[in-house]
Amino acid sequence: MSNNVVPAIINLDVKGPVISRHLYGHFAEHLGRCIYGGFYVGEDSDLPNEGGIRLDVVEALRALDIPNLRWPGGCFADEYHWMDGIGPKDERPAMVNTHWGNVEENNHFGTHEFMALCELLGADPYVSGNVGSGTVREMSDWVEYLTREGDSPMVRLRKANGREEPWRVPFWGLGNEAWGCGGNMTAQQYAAEARRFGTYCRDHGDNKLYRVAAGANSFDLAWTETLMKQLGELGCAYRPTGYMQALSVHYYTVSGPWRDKGDATVFGTDDYYRTMLQAARVDELLTGHSNVMDCYDPGKNVGLVLDEWGTWWNVEPGTNPGFLYQQNTLRDALVASLHFDVFHRHADRLVMANIAQTVNVLQAMILTDPDSGALVLTPTYHVFEMNKGHQDAASLRVDLPSGVPTREVESKELATVSVSASRKDGRVLVSLSNLDAGQAADVELDLRGGAVTGVSARILTAGELQTHNTPDAPDAVAPRAHDQVTATASGLRVHLPAHSFVTVEAALA
Structure with missing residues (x-):
């Protein structure tokens, strides 16, 4: 001893606030080998798959009781035009993924494939819409295509593409990192755009959208205050308007300078402790944004969403620097376990969190070997599995x-x-x-x-x-x-x- x-x-x-299962959410971006070679191997693959979706990945994530999956980005979301990813695959136009490796994206994994993946996982879809380079109509049409029943132009198009019934899509992101890759906007500019886009993202039938406004970069509390001012008047009578239900924030654990974040597997004890110190700051981050929100919304009607978090190291030697492939050690697992303790303490305001990312990118749950096809569960995966009993439990x-x-x-x-x-x-x-x-x-x-x-x-x-x-x-x-x-x-x-x-x-x- x-x-x-x-x-x-x-x-x-003495029960405290319920720990939403969505605090154990995940994130899949068209980045590196997260989608292609990770979740999606194509129908011609020798690996067991359903419609091209890799089934051993699905099985591993179902064992975590995965609650939701955020897609298609990330930075990719604000250059993604969803209509390029529907219909026959051989007729889908290709695009260039300018953010991540400048590689060609063939759009073979699109809306129907993502929804099929979520159905296999038993996870709620969290769709990030394109505010940066898209239009209000484009996003409104996507919501209609996914969630409306009856008859309308988008419903007819969905049915023509093989899906009769609408899907349930509760979570909808109004862009991503609008302060950076999502448009380089000021908080005031983005607040106006979020009001406009959120207004035209309609509830169809019994599918009620939970709209998440693109929030702050780390400790930018002024961004959060600007958005909260847009939602209602200061004071105890705060009644938030209906075009946003939550604000997001992003926070990555990086032990060194951004230009040289350190190695994922070669590090000393001092590096380890610096990492843990930075990871522990997530409590300060959530407290700061929650305090600002409490000033405007003491009833906690507006949710806080940490929809990107995790460790970020230099890429593994010999891999594409734009693919963000990194190994995952016991250090990463302890970063995750510390984060979850913090999340549980903030369960009264924090309604969702999404680790970045699920497969083959950053602090992944799963690594797949491109040569042998082997699947590896990371130490971080095991923290999620050991902690899954906290989902929807009273803190x-x-x-x-x-x-x-x-x-x-x-x-x-x-x-x-x-x-x-x-x-x-x-x-x-x-x-x-x-x-x-x-x-x-x-x-x-x-x-x-x-x-x-x-x-x-x-x-x-x-x-x-x-x-x-x-x-x-x-x-x-x-x-x-x-x-x-x-x-x-x-x-x-x-x-x-x-x-x-x-x-x-x-x-x-």
Whole structure:
């Protein structure tokens, strides 16, 4: 056992805000090998597929209870014209993906293929519309094509392309990164565009759109305030208008300068701690934007959406720099586990989060080998799987009366132990991260207002922070049973080895 003992009080009978399952959302952009060679291999592939969609990828993501998938971008969304991606594949016009590698996009994966993918996954579609280079009519027509029944020009076109019934598409992005690749707009310019586009994205039938305005770049709180001013008047009588239901924000964990972000697998302990310090700032980020929103919307009617987050490293040597392919180590997994603890604490305002990205890009769940076709589950994938019991569960407050161990990193304090908890369907799930690279810790869970039984635990760790999974070593970082959880007079004592993530699940007696 360690000398670092952290008391933690959890009142099992005091439920907090529900942790939306959509905080465990995903993101798939036409970028590198995320779509082509990742999700989509084509109907002629030797790999098992349905309509060209790779089935082992689908199976792996279904095991995560994937709640939603954001598509087609990202930066690609604001140069994507959806009508180029419908109809017979051999008649679809090609385009150049100017943002990501300057490669030709043949549009073989389009609206129908994406919707088929979401149906296979059992995930809600989150479609990002084109505000940057598109038109209001183009986006309005896309909504109609996807969601309207009965008879209309877009309905007839959808039926001519083989789909009789409309789809359910709840989430709709009004552009992406309008401050940058989505149009280089000012906040005021974009706010006016969002009002216009949002107005003409109609609800058809019982499909109610949840419109997400393209929000701030990291800590740009002024952007969020500008959008909130557009939604209603300041004060307790705030009644947001109907053309936006949420605002987004993007935040990436980068330990070095943007021009040289560091290597995904070759890094030292100092690099690791700088990474964790930057990852922990997501709490500051969400708190800042939530505080601004609270000034205008104390009733929390408008949602906050972190629809791009994750680590961003230099690309793997020998790969296309525009494809953003990077390996995924235990370090990335701990970035994810820390983020989720923060997300759970912000469940009253944060309604969705989407990791960037799902397959073969940035902090991916899955890597596919282009030569052998092998599929590899990353350490980050396992954090999502171990945490899936938090989806749609009631959050439980975790009080740490004596604080937690800290480490000084670049003159700042990094908390090295993180805990969150929830309850659902008569079960409690506690997630615990030890971010210290070399020192173990023990957490004394004082469980009040109930008793637990049938306790089980799992751990995700490895001998080195740099450990990662490959086709030759697919389980180098994989969850296993954790037997260092013991009963105490007030609850449970959980041992956390250095650089580890542990989940403890139990039934409420």
